[in-house]
Amino acid sequence: xxxxxxxxxxxxxxxxxxxxxxxxxxxxxxxxxxxxxxxxxxxxxxxxxxxxxxxxxxxxxxxxxxxxxxxxxxxxxxxxxxxxxxxxxxxxxxxxxxxxxxxxxxxxxxxxxxxxxxxxxxxxxxxxxxxxxxxxxxxxxxxxxxxxxxxxxxxxxxxxxxxxxxxxxxxxxxxxxxxxxxxxxxxxxxxxxxxxxxxxxxxxxxxxxxx
Numbered sequence: 001x002x003x004x005x006x007x008x009x010x011x012x013x014x015x016x017x018x019x020x021x022x023x024x025x026x027x028x029x030x031x032x033x034x035x036x037x038x039x040x041x042x043x044x045x046x047x048x049x050x051x052x053x054x055x056x057x058x059x060x061x062x063x064x065x066x067x068x069x070x071x072x073x074x075x076x077x078x079x080x081x082x083x084x085x086x087x088x089x090x091x092x093x094x095x096x097x098x099x100x101x102x103x104x105x106x107x108x109x110x111x112x113x114x115x116x117x118x119x120x121x122x123x124x125x126x127x128x129x130x131x132x133x134x135x136x137x138x139x140x141x142x143x144x145x146x147x148x149x150x151x152x153x154x155x156x157x158x159x160x161x162x163x164x165x166x167x168x169x170x171x172x173x174x175x176x177x178x179x180x181x182x183x184x185x186x187x188x189x190x191x192x193x194x195x196x197x198x199x200x201x202x203x204x205x206x207x208x209x210x211x
Contacts, residue, residue, distance in 0.1 A: 051091075
């Protein structure tokens with residue numbers, strides 16, 4: 001079993017993630033598997049620049065960030081390339097694009113042997129039968145029994161530029177703050193998207209209540 005090997009990483013990521021989420025623990029196994037596959041291409045992990053791509057924006061990204069150092073902030077972790085909600089990740093060489101995709105393979109999950117794990121990915125958990133906490137505990141227990149047997153992988157070539165283009169900045173004529181310019185920003189009277197939405201009476205994610 002891999003549990004003893006991965007327990008330090010699991011504990012570290014659960015502390016980072018705050019709650020005991022099944023997806024985080026699965027993510028630890030997925031990242032570890034992808035790293036092992038990358039080692040078959042590049043035995044020296046210091047010989048290349050690692051990048052990561054996540055196909056979901058939920059728990060998996062925390063496992064990636066803590067275990068690899070590829071984060072949203074340093075832009076070594078991409079979330080926007082394939083935002084379709086599949087529970088999958090890719091680790092790859094930033095310069096060559098060569099890497100491996102590891103994903104949760106629902107076709108490998110025996111729904112009789114691992115009913116809660118299957119329901120977790122089939123979005124069919126019965127919250128009337130037990131609490132969310134209890135169902136999560138059962139899901140985690142089943143995954144610990146299954147481990148890598150429910151994971152699959154593919155060798156891939158990532159078709160993304162190594163670095164994003166540098167985006168120009170402007171000063172918003174309304175709020176006076178610096179913001180990144182988009183293609184539809186007016187050059188003569190630049191306005192950030194927040195102020196632009198306010199001006200048009202559109203939804204904004206927050207409103208200032210005190211200055």
